[in-house]
Amino acid sequence: MSNKMATREAYGKKLAMLGETTDIIVMDADLSGSTKTGEFAKKFPGRFINTGIAEGNMMSTAAGIATTGKTVFASSFAMFAAGRAFEQIRNSICYPKLNVKIGATHAGISVGEDGATHQSIEDIALMRSVPNMVVLSPVDQYETYAVLDAAVKYDGPVYIRLARLPIENIYDENYTFEIGKSHTLADGNDVTIIATGIMVGAALQAVNMLKEQGINARLINMASIKPIDKDAIIKAAKETKAIVTVEEHSIIGGLGSAVCEVLCECEPVKVKRIGVEDRFGQSGKPELLFEEYGLTAENIVKQTKILLNK
Amino acid sequence: MDNKQLMLHAANIRKNILTAVHAPKSGHPGGSLSVCDLLTLLYFEVMNVDPKNPTSSSRDRFVLSKGHAAPALYSTLAERGFFPTDDLCNFRKFGSILQGHPVMYVPGVDVATGSLGQGISAANGMAIAGKLDKSDYRVYTVLGDGECQEGQVWEAAMFAGHYKLDNLCAFVDHNHLQIDGKVEDVMNPTPIDEKFKAFGWNVLTCDGHDFDQLRKAVNSAKSYIGKPTVVILNTVKGKGVSFMENQVNWHGSAPNDEQYKQAIDEIEQYIKTLGGAL
Numbered sequence: 001m002s003n004k005m006a007t008r009e010a011y012g013k014k015l016a017m018l019g020e021t022t023d024i025i026v027m028d029a030d031l032s033g034s035t036k037t038g039e040f041a042k043k044f045p046g047r048f049i050n051t052g053i054a055e056g057n058m059m060s061t062a063a064g065i066a067t068t069g070k071t072v073f074a075s076s077f078a079m080f081a082a083g084r085a086f087e088q089i090r091n092s093i094c095y096p097k098l099n100v101k102i103g104a105t106h107a108g109i110s111v112g113e114d115g116a117t118h119q120s121i122e123d124i125a126l127m128r129s130v131p132n133m134v135v136l137s138p139v140d141q142y143e144t145y146a147v148l149d150a151a152v153k154y155d156g157p158v159y160i161r162l163a164r165l166p167i168e169n170i171y172d173e174n175y176t177f178e179i180g181k182s183h184t185l186a187d188g189n190d191v192t193i194i195a196t197g198i199m200v201g202a203a204l205q206a207v208n209m210l211k212e213q214g215i216n217a218r219l220i221n222m223a224s225i226k227p228i229d230k231d232a233i234i235k236a237a238k239e240t241k242a243i244v245t246v247e248e249h250s251i252i253g254g255l256g257s258a259v260c261e262v263l264c265e266c267e268p269v270k271v272k273r274i275g276v277e278d279r280f281g282q283s284g285k286p287e288l289l290f291e292e293y294g295l296t297a298e299n300i301v302k303q304t305k306i307l308l309n310k
Numbered sequence: 311m312d313n314k315q316l317m318l319h320a321a322n323i324r325k326n327i328l329t330a331v332h333a334p335k336s337g338h339p340g341g342s343l344s345v346c347d348l349l350t351l352l353y354f355e356v357m358n359v360d361p362k363n364p365t366s367s368s369r370d371r372f373v374l375s376k377g378h379a380a381p382a383l384y385s386t387l388a389e390r391g392f393f394p395t396d397d398l399c400n401f402r403k404f405g406s407i408l409q410g411h412p413v414m415y416v417p418g419v420d421v422a423t424g425s426l427g428q429g430i431s432a433a434n435g436m437a438i439a440g441k442l443d444k445s446d447y448r449v450y451t452v453l454g455d456g457e458c459q460e461g462q463v464w465e466a467a468m469f470a471g472h473y474k475l476d477n478l479c480a481f482v483d484h485n486h487l488q489i490d491g492k493v494e495d496v497m498n499p500t501p502i503d504e505k506f507k508a509f510g511w512n513v514l515t516c517d518g519h520d521f522d523q524l525r526k527a528v529n530s531a532k533s534y535i536g537k538p539t540v541v542i543l544n545t546v547k548g549k550g551v552s553f554m555e556n557q558v559n560w561h562g563s564a565p566n567d568e569q570y571k572q573a574i575d576e577i578e579q580y581i582k583t584l585g586g587a588l
Contacts, residue, residue, distance in 0.1 A: 025439075025442070047442065049438065051465075051469060052468070056427075056431075057465035059431075060428040060431030060432050061434050061435040061469065062435060063428075063432050063435060064431065064432035064433060064436045064437075065439045067414075067420060067436060068435075068439040088425075088428055088462075091425040091428060092421075092425075092428045092432060096413065096421065096422040
């Protein structure tokens with residue numbers, strides 16, 4: 001349980017496992033070493049297609065393959081999948097609701113040294129705005145496995161947001177995941193923290209720190225960003241009266257926005273969105289970047305207390 | 311099928327195209343009329359398709375990469391019996407399945423297109439899937455010459471050449487006109503043939519309105535092993551309606567009632583010269 005693995009690594013491992021039991025096709029645009037699709041490529045060379053550095057072409061080609069009844073995983077960095085190939089994803093894949101799963105690795109600022117050009121902080125906003133698209137953002141190895149199982153079973157496009165940074169496991173092999181459902185990791189009635197992706201770890205730490213200070217926080221892991229678990233959000237708002245969202249993404253258009261969309265229509269309460277505050281990332285070690293951009297357990301604690309006037 | 315029958319089908323399809331764009335007063339007649347003869351040959355002679363079973367897994371595929379020529383595709387599918395010709399009057403209208411650009415829920419449409427450059431990639435996907443499945447269906451796609459300004463066309467050209475997709479045959483509807491004017495003036499994509507050749511394609515050129523030449527090119531593509539084939543079609547935008555031919559303003563505007571009648575009369579006269587309707 002204490003071992004660490006990046007969700008991109010889990011993606012690669014799980015694809016290689018799925019290759020044994022399903023007839024999935026895996027595509028990559030010259031990043032198979034980084035997106036970890038290389039393992040699948042080695043095991044199933046006949047079902048791996050490298051498009052070279054041409055992400056737009058990869059997405060439309062994936063759509064064409066999917067019209068023949070196959071399930072295709074198209075992989076690249078989040079920046080070049082959701083960003084560069086946005087319109088191919090929208091028009092070639094989502095509009096006809098084709099069975100293409102997009103494995104988008106290297107999401108967020110934790111990409112680190114590569115800097116802002118490679119740090120996607122807009123992909124959730126872009127992907128969840130497209131009709132027919134499902135957006136999933138797993139936290140660790142086992143949730144990534146479960147998310148991929150769900151994605152394969154689901155008939156239609158799915159965007160899977162993955163990270164480069166190795167992450168301490170929160171779940172184990174018994175974890176199950178359902179599209180549209182969240183998972184409550186800690187119960188509490190003073191405040192609710194809703195986190196997604198690799199920020200769930202920092203949020204979990206924050207919950208423990210708050211507990212020591214006499215604040216009982218609920219923690220919801222919202223891996224299914226679209227469709228989002230409205231019931232869990234409304235219930236949390238009713239029972240805890242204040243909500244903090246945490247994501248490794250811009251505060252514009254991401255998880256925080258999605259949560260606020262539910263709250264302002266159904267159960268308005270005080271909200272603090274923690275994320276990248278409308279600025280670009282930069283080069284540096286992930287830990288230093290988390291510090292700079294406020295994506296730490298300490299800042300979650302601080303912002304939660306401000307929200308609660310404590 | 312003999313050429314005269316093909317010519318009569320093409321004439322009907324031309325009438326259908328005009329009816330389709332006249333009904334909503336919207337659509338793209340010019341580039342529909344220029345690919346009309348190719349589509350006639352493909353759907354009435356070349357492709358293995360069955361209007362009663364439009365999603366058969368062994369069928370040949372067609373991708374209209376220049377998706378704005380939807381009136382040509384829909385009219386051809388209707389003429390071939392995929393859905394009633396009367397439905398064409400609902401083209402581009404609210405509630406109709408006949409959306410402004412091709413969508414997969416129209417019987418016989420193999421993939422959604424309309425955003426230029428993406429269709430040829432989708433055709434590559436179908437072709438490589440056929441190779442993986444060791445299926446012997448063939449994939450046909452038609453691009454505009456203006457469309458060849460899209461970078462994705464050349465990403466796709468590189469892909470098809472690299473993977474030796476000899477089950478793919480692309481056509482470029484080289485009618486020399488795009489919305490803003492002459493293709494060569496707006497942004498010259500020529501030589502188109504040499505570019506495809508450089509990406510590893512078998513390249514052919516023919517008159518896009520001559521059934522003998524089209525047939526010869528398609529057959530030659532079928533027997534070519536190891537490379538995808540592209541056929542550069544020398545075509546006339548607006549072909550078959552004298553006042554629309556080579557006129558850029560007919561790229562994306564519909565005829566008024568008078569122009570519509572004039573165009574239909576002209577095609578009916580032509581049908582008479584062929585000895586009457588089918």
